[in-house]
Amino acid sequence: MRIQENVSLRDHSTMRLGGEAHYLAEIKNIRDLQEAYSWAAGNHLPVIMIGRGSNIIWRDEGFGGLVMVNKIMGREVLAEDNHSATLKIAAGENWDEAVKWSVDKKLSGIEYMSLIPGTVGAAPVQNVGAYGGELAYTLLELEAFDARLNAFLKLQNHECGFSYRSSRFKTADRGRFFISSITLNLRKAPPAPPFYESLQRYLDEHGIDKYTAKTIREAVIDIRQNKLPDPEKVSNNGSFFTNPIVEAAKFEELKRAYPQIKGWPVADGRIKIAAGWLVEQAGFKGVHDQQTGMATWPNQALVLVNENAQSTQNLLAFRQKILDKVQQMFGIPLEQEPEILP
Ligand SMILES: Cc1cc2nc3c(=O)[nH]c(=O)nc-3n(C[C@H](O)[C@H](O)[C@H](O)COP(=O)(O)OP(=O)(O)OC[C@H]3O[C@@H](n4cnc5c(N)ncnc54)[C@H](O)[C@@H]3O)c2cc1C
Numbered sequence: 321m322r323i324q325e326n327v328s329l330r331d332h333s334t335m336r337l338g339g340e341a342h343y344l345a346e347i348k349n350i351r352d353l354q355e356a357y358s359w360a361a362g363n364h365l366p367v368i369m370i371g372r373g374s375n376i377i378w379r380d381e382g383f384g385g386l387v388m389v390n391k392i393m394g395r396e397v398l399a400e401d402n403h404s405a406t407l408k409i410a411a412g413e414n415w416d417e418a419v420k421w422s423v424d425k426k427l428s429g430i431e432y433m434s435l436i437p438g439t440v441g442a443a444p445v446q447n448v449g450a451y452g453g454e455l456a457y458t459l460l461e462l463e464a465f466d467a468r469l470n471a472f473l474k475l476q477n478h479e480c481g482f483s484y485r486s487s488r489f490k491t492a493d494r495g496r497f498f499i500s501s502i503t504l505n506l507r508k509a510p511p512a513p514p515f516y517e518s519l520q521r522y523l524d525e526h527g528i529d530k531y532t533a534k535t536i537r538e539a540v541i542d543i544r545q546n547k548l549p550d551p552e553k554v555s556n557n558g559s560f561f562t563n564p565i566v567e568a569a570k571f572e573e574l575k576r577a578y579p580q581i582k583g584w585p586v587a588d589g590r591i592k593i594a595a596g597w598l599v600e601q602a603g604f605k606g607v608h609d610q611q612t613g614m615a616t617w618p619n620q621a622l623v624l625v626n627e628n629a630q631s632t633q634n635l636l637a638f639r640q641k642i643l644d645k646v647q648q649m650f651g652i653p654l655e656q657e658p659e660i661l662p
Contacts, residue, residue, distance in 0.1 A: 321345055321352040323359065323386070329378040332370060332389065334437065334551035335658070337632045338378025343386040347412070350472070350500055353388070353465055357498070360386040367467070368661060369498045371412070371439030374551055374558065375446060375658045380632045383662050390441045392500055395421060406460065408503045411441025415448070423533045427506035429458040431537040432516070435544045437551050437558070441499040445489045446657075447482045451540055452516035456482035458504045464497040472500070485562060485657065511536050518543065547619050555626035556617065557658035560639070561595040564652050574650060595654060596622035602645040614638035632660070 327344040330336045343365065345356045360367045366385035370376060394410040395418065405427055409418045419434050432453030442448075443455050444462055461476045475497075481488030489497055510532045515523065522539050523529070549556055566574075566583075571591035574581050578601065582594040599605070599621040606618040613629035616622075629635055639656070646654050 321347070321355055323356070327387075329382060329387070331373075332387065333373040333376050333378050333557075334555060335377045335557050335626050335635065336555040337380075337626060337629060337635055338661075339380050339382025341383045341385075341387040345386060345388055346391045347388045348391050348393075350392070350465075353392070353498060353500065356386060356388050357465065357467065366662070368495065369441075371442040372414075372437060374437040375442065377557065377632060377635065377658055377660050379660060379662065385662075388498065390439060390498075390500075392441070394501075397425075398503065402508065404505050404507050406503060406505050408501055409440045410501045411439060411499050413440045414438075415440050415443055419537065422504075422506055423537045426533060427508065428511045428533040428536075429453070429506040430455070430504065431511065431533040432519070432540060434537045434540045440502055444480055444482075444487055444499060444502060446485050447480075447487050449485065451519045451543075454482075454484075455502075456480070458506055460503045460505050462499055462502045464499045467496050467498065490659075548623060549617055549625065554617075556623050559595070559620075559622045559657050560624040561599065561622060561642075561654040562657050563592045563595045564598075564654060565590050565592045566652065567591075570651075578650075593652070596620055598646050598650055598652065598654070599642055602642060602649055604642055604645070609638050609641070612638040 323343050323345045325343060327341045329338045329341050347353050347356060357367060367388060368383065369388045369390055371390050391412040392410045393412050395413060396408050397405055398408050399406040407422060415438050416435050418440050419430050423431050430453065432451040433448055436448050436450060444459065447454055447456050459477050461474050463472060463474050465472050512531065519539060522543055528535050528539060565586055567590055571583050582597045583591040586592050604616050605621040606616060608615045608627065612634040613627055614635055615625045615627045617625055626635065643654055646652060
């Protein structure tokens with residue numbers, strides 16, 4: 321394992337902004353992980369583990385510690401019966417390639433999350449989800465290095481604190497666990513309706529009535545490719561704000577003022593509002609902001625794009641314009657999805 325010094329972090333975030341890492345190492349196996357961590361601990365340096373950088377933005381000041389880039393590879397089928405298969409996938413694998421691998425095996429459960437950028441190891445951190453699926457529905461357990469106990473351990477699904485786009489890895493235990501693999505249990509039965517509304521609409525419009533993991537994956541890929549920019553070509557972090565959840569009374573009040581507002585009930589009776597709609601109504605659809613070099617994606621205003629921003633400061637200034645306008649119009653404070661590091 322090689323520890324590099326003064327490495328630009330721009331290529332380690334798909335927003336392509338931010339300063340330098342004092343130290344950076346590619347972690348290719350468990351031994352690298354232990355060695356790198358011990359080296360940093362011995363030098364009293366903070367450590368961050370990342371994957372592809374599709375959900376992070378680096379500050380202009382950079383990071384004064386060690387960035388560990390997870391490149392641990394490997395996939396295996398651990399067990400199989402007539403109904404399901406148990407797959408173990410190393411954290412550095414590309415998430416979408418892992419989805420394809422499972423779909424090629426005619427297994428169902430994660431096809432709804434096709435084409436989500438990034439690595440397998442980051443998927444539990446925000447409990448990745450899309451089109452009605454989320455990682456927590458199929459994850460059995462994961463393996464991680466626990467920096468507090470200085471040991472590798474396994475965490476079962478119920479120990480991960482999963483919720484909507486969140487987990488203990490993103491909240492109470494942020495930075496404590498370095499995930500090295502995940503284990504999923506996927507079904508052999510094909511996916512069955514009811515499907516997520518926009519997915520079902522796509523299936524109907526395209527006359528697809530044979531539901532398999534493959535047909536669902538292809539549908540999701542087509543929908544996503546039409547709506548979202550490819551982060552390898554266009555600098556962005558996907559949805560920049562999460563969908564806010566408001567009390568039913570607040571939603572009714574908004575509906576009187578904005579009859580077109582889009583919302584859907586969640587389990588506790590509150591209403592989740594489409595953040596993209598709020599941003600669009602606030603006048604930020606397809607905007608190119610000359611002052612900051614930032615833009616919003618024409619097909620999805622929720623995606624902030626770095627066209628020619630000079631710094632993370634530019635991005636934060638553009639973000640503030642959106643936050644202020646949405647707050648002023650709707651009285652809703654939007655929450656940011658990608659994490660600003662450190
Ligand atoms: C165009 C686009 C579309 C997207 N669509 C979706 C979507 O539909 N649904 C969705 O949920 N997300 C979506 N995202 C967000 C992103 O793809 C996911 O959050 C993904 O899991 C991030 O993976 P990554 O490897 O890039 O993680 P990074 O951005 O590198 O890291 C994200 C976080 O995880 C931590 N982390 C990473 N790897 C590890 C590890 N091995 N151990 C411990 N901590 C780790 C990092 O420290 C950081 O806190 C989208 C992003 C883009 C750019």
